[in-house]
Amino acid sequence: MFSKKTIFGHLIALGFLLGVTSGVTRAQMPPGEMPLSETEQTTQFRRIEQPLGVKVGVTVGGIALIGLELWWFIWSKTKFQQAETNQGIEEVTILVDGGYEPSRIVVNAGQKVRLNFMRRDPSSCLEQVLLPDFHIAQQLDLNHVTSVEFTPEKPGQYPFTCGMNMFRGVVEVQRSNLSNMNGSSSLKARHTTYSSS
Numbered sequence: 001m002f003s004k005k006t007i008f009g010h011l012i013a014l015g016f017l018l019g020v021t022s023g024v025t026r027a028q029m030p031p032g033e034m035p036l037s038e039t040e041q042t043t044q045f046r047r048i049e050q051p052l053g054v055k056v057g058v059t060v061g062g063i064a065l066i067g068l069e070l071w072w073f074i075w076s077k078t079k080f081q082q083a084e085t086n087q088g089i090e091e092v093t094i095l096v097d098g099g100y101e102p103s104r105i106v107v108n109a110g111q112k113v114r115l116n117f118m119r120r121d122p123s124s125c126l127e128q129v130l131l132p133d134f135h136i137a138q139q140l141d142l143n144h145v146t147s148v149e150f151t152p153e154k155p156g157q158y159p160f161t162c163g164m165n166m167f168r169g170v171v172e173v174q175r176s177n178l179s180n181m182n183g184s185s186s187l188k189a190r191h192t193t194y195s196s197s
Contacts, residue, residue: 157173
């Protein structure tokens with residue numbers, strides 16, 4: 001077959017040949033038939049009138065896209081999930097794939113909470129989860145379930161974010177009849193990593 005040097009040489013020769021012949025062709029044209037120079041071509045504009053239907057269609061399409069973006073980022077409801085109680089621990093599994101799903105978790109005050117993060121997204125942004133109100137910074141292994149446990153003592157909204165603070169979620173803590181509101185610290189946390197099969 002052909003070597004790389006042969007192919008490369010032929011391409012250079014072809015480029016040189018095309019460059020030379022296009023210059024010769026331009027030089028042989030009569031002066032009145034010379035094409036306009038590039039500067040003359042860019043300064044002359046020709047207005048093309050569009051039909052009214054096209055103008056209306058483009059305008060309506062643009063307004064519809066703006067409305068869709070506003071709905072998506074401002075008015076769409078975030079998905080939430082009530083934590084399920086299992087042996088006295090409120091537990092939720094959160095899928096980490098281009099964000100957190102669900103991004104809003106509802107739990108009761110005074111009960112131990114276990115958030116199971118299943119990371120499917122390989123991006124470096126989502127390899128860590130931060131719960132600053134509970135002083136938790138946990139690495140999330142790819143394709144593994146990583147559990148984070150804490151006990152929220154007071155009702156409120158506690159954010160959790162990725163390591164770069166780009167993706168966010170909220171743990172909403174509601175007042176519970178069973179909660180012990182003695183003002184004890186809510187900073188106890190335990191981290192466990194499980195392998196999913």
